[in-house]
Amino acid sequence: MLLDLFDWLAGYYGGFRVFGYLTLRAILAALTALSIALLVGPWMIRKLAERQIGQVVRNDGPDTHIGKIGTPTMGGALILVAMTTGTLLWANLGNRFVWISVGVTLAFGLIGFYDDYLKLVVQNPKGLAARWKYLWQSAAGLAAAFALWMSAQGASETALYLPFFKNVALPMSAATFIVFTYFVIVGSSNAVNLTDGLDGLAIMPCVMVAGALGVFAYVTGHVNFAAYLQIPYVPGAGEVLIFVATIVGAGLGFLWFNTYPAQVFMGDIGALALGAALGVVAVIVRQELVLAIMGGIFVLETVSVMLQVASFRLRGKRIFRMAPIHHHFELKGWAEPKVIVRFWIISFMLVLIGLATLKLR
Numbered sequence: 001m002l003l004d005l006f007d008w009l010a011g012y013y014g015g016f017r018v019f020g021y022l023t024l025r026a027i028l029a030a031l032t033a034l035s036i037a038l039l040v041g042p043w044m045i046r047k048l049a050e051r052q053i054g055q056v057v058r059n060d061g062p063d064t065h066i067g068k069i070g071t072p073t074m075g076g077a078l079i080l081v082a083m084t085t086g087t088l089l090w091a092n093l094g095n096r097f098v099w100i101s102v103g104v105t106l107a108f109g110l111i112g113f114y115d116d117y118l119k120l121v122v123q124n125p126k127g128l129a130a131r132w133k134y135l136w137q138s139a140a141g142l143a144a145a146f147a148l149w150m151s152a153q154g155a156s157e158t159a160l161y162l163p164f165f166k167n168v169a170l171p172m173s174a175a176t177f178i179v180f181t182y183f184v185i186v187g188s189s190n191a192v193n194l195t196d197g198l199d200g201l202a203i204m205p206c207v208m209v210a211g212a213l214g215v216f217a218y219v220t221g222h223v224n225f226a227a228y229l230q231i232p233y234v235p236g237a238g239e240v241l242i243f244v245a246t247i248v249g250a251g252l253g254f255l256w257f258n259t260y261p262a263q264v265f266m267g268d269i270g271a272l273a274l275g276a277a278l279g280v281v282a283v284i285v286r287q288e289l290v291l292a293i294m295g296g297i298f299v300l301e302t303v304s305v306m307l308q309v310a311s312f313r314l315r316g317k318r319i320f321r322m323a324p325i326h327h328h329f330e331l332k333g334w335a336e337p338k339v340i341v342r343f344w345i346i347s348f349m350l351v352l353i354g355l356a357t358l359k360l361r
Contacts, residue, residue, distance in 0.1 A: 001088055001089050001090075001093060002019070002089050002090060003019065003020070003025070003090070003091070003092055003093075004093075006019040006020070007020070022218065022238055022239070022241055022242070023218075023241075025090045025091070025242055026090075026214065026241045026242055026245040027245070028090055029086040029087065029089070029090040029091070029242045029245040029246050029249065030086070030245040030246065030248050030249035031249060032082075032085065032086040032089060032090065032246070032249065033082040033083055033085070033086035033245075033246040033247075033248075033249030033250040033253065034082070034249035034250065034252055034253045035249075035253075036081065036082040036085055036086070036250070036253070037078055037079070037082040037249070037250050037252075037253020037254055037256070038253045038256060040078060040081065040082070041075075041078055041253065041254070041256065041257050041264075042257075044075065044077065044078050044264075045072050045075070045257060045263055045264045048072035048073065048074060048075070048264065049072045051121075052070075053072060053073055053074055053120045053121065068262070068265075071262060071263070071264065071265060072263070072264045072265070073116065073120060073264070073265045073266075073267045074113070074116045074120065074265075074266075074267040074269050074270075075254060075257065075258065075264035075265055075266050075267065075270065076109065076112065076254075076266035076267050076268070076269040076270015076271065076273060076274075077109075077113070077269055077270070078250075078253075078254055078264075078270075079250045079251065079253075079254050079266065079270050079273070079274065080105065080106065080109045080250075080269070080270070080273055082246065082249065082250035082253060082254075083105065083243075083246040083247060083250045083277075084102060084105075084106065084246075086242075086245070086246035086249060086250070087101075087102055087242060087243050087246050088102075090242050091239055091242040091243065092239050092242075095236050095239040096151050096236065097236055097237060097239060097240050097243075097284050098239055098240070098242070098243060100144060100147050100148060100151075100280065100284070101240060101243045101277065101280055101281060101284070102243065103144070104140060104141075104144045104185065104276050104277065104279075104280045105273045105274075105276060105277040105280075106273070107140040107143075107144075107276075108137065108140055108189050108272040108273045108275070108276035108277075109269050109270070109272065109273035111128070111133060111136045111137060111140070111268075111272055112193075112267065112268030112269035112270065112271065112272035112273060113268075113269040114128055115127040115128040115133060115268045115269075115272075116267040116268050116269050120267075127268075134186075137186050137189060137190075137272075138182065138186060140185075140276070141181070141182040141183075141185040141186040141189075141276075142178065142182050144181070144182075144185055144280055145177065145178040145179075145180075145181035145182045145185070145283075146178055148177075148181060148280075148283060148284070149174055149177050149178055149181075153235060155169075155171060156169075156232040156233060156234060156286070157232070157234050157286070158171070158172055158177045159171050159172060159232070159286070160172055160180070160286075160288070160289075161231070161232060161286050161287070161289075162289065163287075163289055163290050163293070163354075163357040164357055164360055164361060165361060166230055166361045167230065169232070180288070181283050184279045184282060184283055184288050184291070185276050185279035185280050185283070186276075186279075187279070187302075188275045188276065188278050188279030188282070188291065188295065188298070189271075189272045189273075189275035189276040189279060190272070190275065190302070191275055191295065191298035191299060191301065191302045192206060192271050192272070192274050192275030192278070192295075192298055193268060193271040193272050193275060194298075194301045194302055194305055194324050195271075195297060195298050195301045195324065195326070196265075196266060196270075196271040197324055197326055197327065198260075198326055198330075198336055198339060198340050199258060199259060199260040199261060199262035199265075199336065199340065200255055200258050200259045200260060200262070200340055201326060201339070201340050201343060202266070202271060202274075203251050203254055203255050203258055203266065203270075203274075204251075204255060204344050204347065205295065205297050205298065205343070205344065205347035206247065206251055206274045206275075206278065207247065207248050207251040207252060207255070208294075208344075208347050208348060208351045209278055209291070209294045209295050209347070209351060209354075210244040210247035210248050210251070210277075210278060210281075211244070211248050211351075212294055212351045212354055212355050213240075213244050213278065213281045213282060213285060213287070213291070213294075214240075214241045214244040214245060214248070215355060215358075216231075216285040216287050216290070216358075217237050217238055217239075217240040217241045217244060217281065217284070217285050218238055218241050219231065219358070220232060220233065220234050220237045220238070220285045220286065220287075221233075221234060221235065221236060221237035221238025221239065221240070221241075222238060229358050229359070230361060231286075231358065232286045234284065234285065234286065237284055237285055240281055240284055240285065243277075243281065244277075244281055247274065247277060247278075251274075254266065254270075260336060260337050260340060275298070278291065278295065279291070287354075290354045290357055291354075293350055293353055293354045293357075294347075294350050294351045294353070294354035294355075295350075296346070296347070296350040297343050297346060297347045297350070300325060301324040301325055301326065302324075304319075304320060304323045304324050304325035304328070305323045305324055307319050307320075307323075308320055308323035309323075326339050326343065
């Protein structure tokens with residue numbers, strides 16, 4: 001939106017051309033999202049508290065979580081507002097990847113909103129039935145996958161690239177690409193949702209992974225950098241940097257209020273949306289496998305739940321004291337801040353490993 005305005009103003013004063021630089025717009029988008037989150041956050045928390053939209057805590061959870069009952073939830077709406085506003089203001093709105101990214105994020109956010117609404121407003125403890133939640137997630141994920149396939153401008157946008165290997169690209173058919181993309185988006189969405197169980201635990205890894213994906217977006221959309229790094233060149237992918245910059249800004253703004261002890265929780269509206277956003281960006285920049293590395297904490301949380309359920313059904317025994325695994329460490333006696341910060345440190349290490357794949361080939 002503002003890009004068109006500055007292009008017009010550049011006709012009168014050349015200094016406005018500086019706003020055409022992708023890196024500057026990314027910085028401004030992050031600052032815009034951060035500012036919106038910090039300014040709107042107190043008002044939103046107050047409104048959520050007035051409407052008694054508060055957290056419900058599991059009966060079998062750690063005793064330390066009892067004090068969280070009633071903490072305002074659905075704060076993820078703040079993240080979505082900040083992200084969407086920052087993207088619409090600073091991105092090139094003629095870019096297909098921008099609209100696909102925003103569309104997927106809002107679609108999953110809407111699913112999360114309805115689930116939170118049923119749990120917190122309607123007082124239905126089960127929320128949206130799992131089969132319906134999965135159905136709508138599948139519909140949104142498949143729609144995004146189909147849009148990316150139909151808009152692809154070459155084989156480089158649909159092949160599967162293996163990290164740490166030079167020029168290894170596995171071509172995918174339409175069906176394979178759509179199914180694979182669907183699993184990346186839906187899987188990433190649910191993985192972040194499972195991780196969102198402690199104050200700030202999910203949002204900081206999301207911020208770090210988004211920042212790293214922004215680096216991939218920038219070099220993937222730049223023909224010279226892509227050639228030098230021997231990664232796929234995807235025309236227009238660089239503009240996704242604006243979108244992920246708003247994730248960083250909005251996420252840090254939300255963390256201001258979500259850090260321990262949290263004043264607000266993001267709820268499904270935020271967790272499902274952020275996970276889907278990371279997934280669709282990874283697909284756009286052709287780094288789905290690198291996402292699994294950088295988002296290793298999300299993978300660990302998901303696998304812990306799967307192993308716990310499988311073990312209990314097959315053997316009648318639990319592997320962990322409680323799943324997802326962050327609760328296991330709490331029940332072992334780790335203080336909540338210790339679990340959170342250590343998981344952040346692990347995420348930081350994994351993000352660095354993911355970024356190293358740009359050169360280690």
